[in-house]
Amino acid sequence: MKKRIIVLVCTISFFSVQAQRCLDIKIASLMNVLKAPANAGQALKECTTSKNTYGMITISDYGTDQKALDTLISRTTVQFSINAVPNGMAGMHAPNQAETDAAKDLATTLQSMTPEQQKEWAMQVAKDKMANPQAASGEDPSNMRLVMETHDMSIRQFDALNNEFSAALTALDNAADQKIHAVAKGDKSKCPTNQVGMYVCSCTNALEAKYWKQVVEIRDNYNAQKLSVYQNYIPKIQSLVTSIDNNVARLKNGDLLKTDNAKRMLYSAQSSSFARAFLITSQCVAGIRKTGADASVNKLNSDNNLYDVSCSK
Secondary structure, X not given: OHHHHHHHHHHXXXXXXXXXXXXXXOHHHHHHHOOOOOOHHHHHHHOEEEEOOOOOEEEEEOOHHHHHHHHHHHHHHHHHHHHOOOXXXXXXXXXXXXXXXXXXXXXXXXXXXXXXXXXXXXXXXXXHHHHOHHHOOOOOHHHHHHHHHHXXXXXXXXXXXXXXXXXXXXXXXXXXXXXXXXXXXXXXXXXXXXXXXXXXXXXXXHHHHHHHHHHXXXXXXXXXXXXXXXXXXXXXXXXXXXXXXXXXXXXXXXXOOOOHHHHHXXXXXXXXXXXXXXXXXXXXXXXXXXXXXXXXXXXXXXXXXXXXXXXXX
């Protein structure tokens, strides 16, 4: 998801051949769909589950909250993509073959880049556009200043905030992984066996249950810390998004702008703001939900003597 959104935003923000009107959305309001479960048990309760042929509980999906988040990101990403394509209206021209081929080549190049390289590329294109004297030619100076301010918030300020947020989450993820890696699994060789040498399920699953109990506790501990970090950064992100939303509204979604360059820059700011608003936040929420639910379902199956099925009933 992360790389796909960055590639899309870079492509539609800086390579659109026509000046586009911003979408009629409030990104800050869209962020209300971001919801994280309180703990691993709650995460599992929210999931859609089923049972396989062994009677083991399996997760079909991670619940309505996660599906709503995924759907919102996918739907809005598509809206930005469609809106960036000329639609043949009066005064607009369809892209010629050279423009189409160039767009495809650019998309291929961007997909081969790392996220860091994509960000550097996007920042350089943004700087080039703002340094272009034609960008402000014929534009109301106050409107142009607002456009440039919005564009700066959507990329430079947002990246600085997201980088801090991401670093804090990565540190917690690494610490959790190290803790889990250090948890020792029980020695099944000490379990009783049946006539053909198979370990007894009640014993092997009890060992698994002990292991997964510790994993659930570690996940709950570190996911609670991640949620605390999330709750610290989400108001900052929403404040930045609200400022961008308000600036877009002040410019009537670009209708008050006269030049194509200014309209393109404002559209770039809005699309970039959407991508960055959901980039780290959605990964954080999904990570809390999925790691918690996965650990919890393994613990539940162990408790029910179903996690280890290569044993003797």
